[in-house]
Amino acid sequence: MAMTLRLEAEDEKTLAELAEMDGVSKQEATRRAIREAASRRHHQAGVAEASAWARDRYAEVLERLGK
Template sequence: MAMTLRLTSDDEQVLAALAESQGISRQEATIRAIHEAASRRAHVQAVTDSSARARARYADLLERLGK
């Protein structure tokens, strides 16, 4: 699917520098950035979910340790 990405001149410069530093096209840099952002968000969510499960599982212990 094709799409148009409108960037400010500052954003265009940042993208061009990123692509050049990695030796890839601006399109590939954009795609990689999208995938990296999605991966980071998924990781943060997984850690948040894991932490919530651990806090629920060990709530009594954590309460006793806090006293």
């Protein structure tokens, strides 16, 4: 799917620098940034879910340790 991405001048400069550092096109740098951001968010959600599960599962133990 084709898409037009409009960037502020500073964002365009940052994207160009990122692409240059990675030795890829700006298009590839954009794709990588999108995938990396999505991966980070999925990971953070997984960590939050595991943390909530552990707090629930071990609530009694944590309560006793806090005393």
